[in-house]
Amino acid sequence: MGLPLGTATVVLVVLLWELARPTFKRTLTRLHLLWREHQRGRIPAGYDPGRERRAEQRARALLRSCVSERDWAMYSDLGFLHVWGGLGDHGRGSGAAYAYLIYPHKPIVAYMPQTGELLNEYCVAFPDLTKPYGSSRLPDSDDVLAKWMALTADERRLVGEANMHLPGRQVDPDRVRRDIARLRRWEQQLAREPIQPGGGSGSDGLDPDNIRAA
């Protein structure tokens, strides 16, 4: 009687552990990242996660109202925006020689869509030094919108203000290549299943990789 009961208990504990392990690992990683940010002094005093979440919801609504349905679906599905470069011979548009990927609170990455070759990282920030709500950092979606507006309105000026680096300084080049591949797959899927007005092309949740990066 004792042996089967003991075995069943061990099996149950192992099963529960296997179920809980991913959540446990994610929580540990998040705590570790928070601790590191805290050590670096990048988490402002008075940081309120609830306030930041509400701010992000408002920022997402604003972003959605400014970009096209397609771009909104891209951001919702993939966690970044794609903008064609406008300074080349062909102007802005799908024939442009280069394009940008806009990530929240990460450098803008320039690359060549024809070959997938990464060109540069443009490190740019939009700090509000008045820190009206205890932070100088815009919500993620506001940061993306600010980059998108500055890039589509005056690409030369934004590129001039940014610090330019070779690929790989801040954004993992392998990750960018994966994102470019994801974008291609996403576009192929979009060609098969066009966006319904008022809705995204798929899930409305950000890619988990990008949530962690933000």
Added chain:
Amino acid sequence: MKPGHGEIVLAEGDVEVPEQEQELIEAFRRELDAGMWAAVPTATPGGRREAELVKSFDEVPRDAERVIFFPRAAGGAPPAAR
């Protein structure tokens, strides 16, 4: 756009009503004096969405629905995360 808050409505009005237009101009100047950039979201005839940076109230298209103010860009790179 405000850190920790997101979108805040600074002023609303009709540019065809002189008093309201004056309020809009003052709000516009206040933000630019505070160092913000101003952008107007636009759509091309082909349906492509873009934005237009404006430096004075006169540059804002009369039919613009809104002007978005955001902190000016600064080149910057936080310490490498990797």
